[in-house]
Amino acid sequence: MKLCILISILGALTIRSINAQGCTGVTIVSRAGWGARSATSFSTIATPVSKVFIHHTEGGECGTATTCASQLRSIQNYHMNSNGWNDIGYSFLVGGDGQVYEGRGWNRQGAHTRGYNTNAIAISFVGNFMNKAPSQAMISAAQNLITCGISKGMVTSTYTLHGHRDANCTDCPGDNLYNLIKGWSRFQGKTGITFQC
Secondary structure: OHHHHHHHHHHHHHHHHHOOOOOOOOOEEOHHHHOOOOOOOOOEOOOOEEEEEEEEOOOOOOOOHHHHHHHHHHHHHHHHHHOOOOOOOOOEEEOOOOOEEEOOOOOEOOOOOOOOOOOEEEEEEOOOOOOOOOOHHHHHHHHHHHHHHHHOOOEEEEEEEEEHHHOOOOOOOOHHHHHHHOOOOOEOOOOOOOOOO
């Protein structure tokens, strides 16, 4: 009997860790769910934010919860150990398995888009999307995440959508992904900050 109760409790904890954000139409894997390290420090940002930036990680892709968790741990290690950041840089990441993985989340300052880390969130697609497009499952997950952010009061309903290249000197989020997001609702392109490459 005690074993059955323990199994039920562990099962409930697993479900809560996978659906930690309670969003409709998207599964968000919590930091604990992918084995994130603790941030060394953090600052909060005011919500709702008015901008959403789309990135890609430029590295390898992942297709299962196990491989995505491993990939995210590698990205976090690189951001913290090599870049000297206090955590993984992005607010959320989208895996090839169609799930969203919590990075810094809705209200912690990121390290993703110079000039906009204090008033925007960043959603990064795991993989390199210069020469190929992400799957429809990945696209839907990102779009549903934005809708979720609006419903939770974390993103304004009048937000503007941008690629990383619209604010900084980079080819991120890759040509194919950038061409896709141009057709998304609320895409604005260049942010107005002048920068030279």
